[in-house]
Amino acid sequence: MRLLLALAALFLSGSTAVAQQHQHGKAGNAPEAFTAAPAFAPDGTLWLVRPMVDRIAVLRSTDLGKTFSAPVMVTPEPMNLDWGPDARARIAVDAKGSLVVTFGIFQDKNFNGRAFLARSSDGGATFTKPRPITADTTSQRFEIAGIDPAGRVFATWLDKRNIAPARAAGKAYAGAALAYAWEDDGAAFGKTDIALDNTCECCRLGLAFAGPGRPVIAFRNIFPGSVRDHAVVTFKDATTPGPPRRVSTDDWKIEACPHHGPSLAVAPDGSQHVAWFTDGKARKGLFYARAETANAAFGAPRALSSPDRQPARPYLLADGRAVHLVWKEFDGNKVVVRWQVSRDSGVTWSTARAVAETDDASDHPLLVSHAGRAYLSWLTKSQGYRLIPLEDQP
Numbered sequence: 346m347r348l349l350l351a352l353a354a355l356f357l358s359g360s361t362a363v364a365q366q367h368q369h370g371k372a373g374n375a376p377e378a379f380t381a382a383p384a385f386a387p388d389g390t391l392w393l394v395r396p397m398v399d400r401i402a403v404l405r406s407t408d409l410g411k412t413f414s415a416p417v418m419v420t421p422e423p424m425n426l427d428w429g430p431d432a433r434a435r436i437a438v439d440a441k442g443s444l445v446v447t448f449g450i451f452q453d454k455n456f457n458g459r460a461f462l463a464r465s466s467d468g469g470a471t472f473t474k475p476r477p478i479t480a481d482t483t484s485q486r487f488e489i490a491g492i493d494p495a496g497r498v499f500a501t502w503l504d505k506r507n508i509a510p511a512r513a514a515g516k517a518y519a520g521a522a523l524a525y526a527w528e529d530d531g532a533a534f535g536k537t538d539i540a541l542d543n544t545c546e547c548c549r550l551g552l553a554f555a556g557p558g559r560p561v562i563a564f565r566n567i568f569p570g571s572v573r574d575h576a577v578v579t580f581k582d583a584t585t586p587g588p589p590r591r592v593s594t595d596d597w598k599i600e601a602c603p604h605h606g607p608s609l610a611v612a613p614d615g616s617q618h619v620a621w622f623t624d625g626k627a628r629k630g631l632f633y634a635r636a637e638t639a640n641a642a643f644g645a646p647r648a649l650s651s652p653d654r655q656p657a658r659p660y661l662l663a664d665g666r667a668v669h670l671v672w673k674e675f676d677g678n679k680v681v682v683r684w685q686v687s688r689d690s691g692v693t694w695s696t697a698r699a700v701a702e703t704d705d706a707s708d709h710p711l712l713v714s715h716a717g718r719a720y721l722s723w724l725t726k727s728q729g730y731r732l733i734p735l736e737d738q739p
Contacts, residue, residue, distance in 0.1 A: 378426060380433040380708050381724040383732070385715035386442050391732065392469065394436040394446055399423035401434050401448050403469055409720075410732030419463045419472045425451045427458055430604045431549040432487060433709075439492050444469055447478070447490045447500065460488035460502050462534075479526060479537045481506045486521075487606070489550050495557035497583075498528035503546055503564075507539065520567045521546035525560070527583060540586035541566075545573050547602035551609030551619070553663070555639050558583035563592070563609035563619050572598050575607050575621050579639040592634055593646045595625030610661035610668060612690045615639060618668055620649070620659035631656035631672055635691040649697070650674055650683070662712035662719060666690050669719045669735060671700070671710045679704045682721060684735055700735060703727055 378396040385391055391406040393413065400423060402416035426434075427449035434448035444465040449458045459482065461475040478488060478500050488502035504524035511518035523541045526534040544566050551563035559580045566576040566589060574597060576589040592607070607621040617636040623629060632646040650656035654674040662669045668687045673680055682701040687694045701710075701723055708724040713732075721733040 376428045378428045378433065379706065379724065379726070381722070381730055382433055382435045383711060383713045383720075383722040384436045384438045384444075385713055386438045387440060388442065389715055390442075391713075391715075392436050392438060392444060393730070394419070394434045394448075396426050396428075396434055396448075399426060401426070401446065401463075401475075403436065403444070403446065403465075403472075405469055406732075409734075410722075410730065417469055417472070419446050419448075420475055427451055427486065429456075429486070429547070431547065431606050433549075435489060437490055437492050437498075439496055439498075442468060444472075445490055445492065445498055446472065447488050448475075449486055449488055452482070452484070456486075457484035457505070458486035460485040460500070462490060462500065462528075476533070478502065478534055479504070479524070481537065483509070484521075485524070486546070487549050489552045491552045491554065491560070493554045493557055493560065497558070499525065499552075499554075499560050500528070500534065501525040501540070501550055501552060501560065501562055503544065503550070504537070504539070505546070507542055519543050519571070523550075523562065523564055523578070525562075525586075538584065540578055541589060543567050545603070547604055549606030551607045551661075553609050553611040553617075555579055555611055555615065555617075559639075561609060561611050561617065561639070563607040563621075565603065565606055565621075566591075570598055571600055572596055572625075573603060574623070574625065575619060577609070577617060577619060577636075577643075579617075587639070590636070590642065592619050592621065592643045593623070593632065594627060595623040595632075595646075596627045597623050597625030599624075605657065608659050608661045610663035612663040612668060613665065614690050616690050617643075618661050618663065618670075618691050619643065620661050620670060620672070622657055622659070631659055633659070633661075633670060649685075658709040660710055660712050662714060663690075664714040664719050665717065667719070669712050669714075670694075671712060671721060673707075673710060680707055682710045682723060684721065686719075686735070701731065701733055 401419040404413040463475040484505040490500040503521040548565040575592040630652040631649040634643040659672040703725040705727040711722040
């Protein structure tokens with residue numbers, strides 16, 4: 346027990362060797378992930394999933410992040426975890442308090458990945474042995490799972506299974522496919538389907554739901570001319586992805602991996618909200634756009650910050666009619682997290698204000714909510730893990 350409590354302290358303190366892994370790496374000079382992803386359970390328990398060198402662990406807090414339990418290992422054996430800058434382990438909690446954890450590994454030195462999922466039905470005391478989300482072993486990365494309003498688990502990821510068949514047929518194949526699957530009664534995932542081919546292969550995905558059986562996915566697409574701008578797919582039903590809707594014509598032509606994916610939120614009124622980074626010809630920096638409905642075009646992009654502040658890593662959260670938005674900026678000395686909130690589903694926004702800062706390394710800023718309150722979830726090297734109530738900000 347003492348060892349477990351010590352490990353919990355290591356996970357949550359930013360001044361430890363564990364917190365420095367993203368800099369020093371493990372044998373072979375491979376970097377370590379420095380991430381923490383949160384989720385609230387219906388009873389108000391805060392769950393946190395974190396990598397620990399070559400394992401995935403979860404911790405829980407019943408006092409809004411002030412103290413945490415000893416970590417419970419999700420992975421019984423060491424694994425070569427995906428440490429990419431846009432990759433992270435994630436956690437979701439259903440209405441009954443069952444936990445779903447997803448994470449990725451590297452299968453080889455060519456960054457081919459494999460996506461895994463593990464479950465806990467006993468309040469996080471134990472987890473099922475992690476199982477691959479799909480039987481295909483080619484490569485899957487940037488997996489994300491969510492629980493729809495009907496309680497079904499949906500997963501989506503970037504998948505490279507269609508590259509070899511295309512090349513065998515003498516056809517070019519850029520990027521990766523946007524793949525998805527639904528879990529069958531908590532036992533396993535069903536058939537994998539492809540929502541769209543030729544998407545950008547190295548950026549995180551945004552996931553939300555427009556209703557039961559209607560996932561919404563935001564992703565960096567590859568448009569003609571190798572332009573890597575963002576798009577959104579809204580499912581018509583559980584097995585019918587709608588057409589991709591371009592969020593913005595930024596004209597970012599790049600033959601490389603941006604490693605900087607979008608964030609997505611869907612409000613109860615059906616409006617869709619996307620925030621993203623671009624370095625395109627048409628615009629540069631961090632932007633936000635809103636679509637009135639799942640079929641409407643996105644409005645004109647709104648700049649979130651000046652490019653000279655190096656804005657990055659936006660994150661959106663819809664909580665009732667409120668839509669919250671955070672991002673990072675760097676002023677040359679410290680990293681600042683700025684927050685904006687809209688009380689009318691994204692029509693108007695508050696003035697951006699600083700809610701946290703650090704003078705050292707940090708994870709992406711994330712948002713989480715419970716009982717009508719929104720929180721900033723942020724892991725920093727010097728300050729450790731912090732859960733900051735946004736509604737209390739002046």
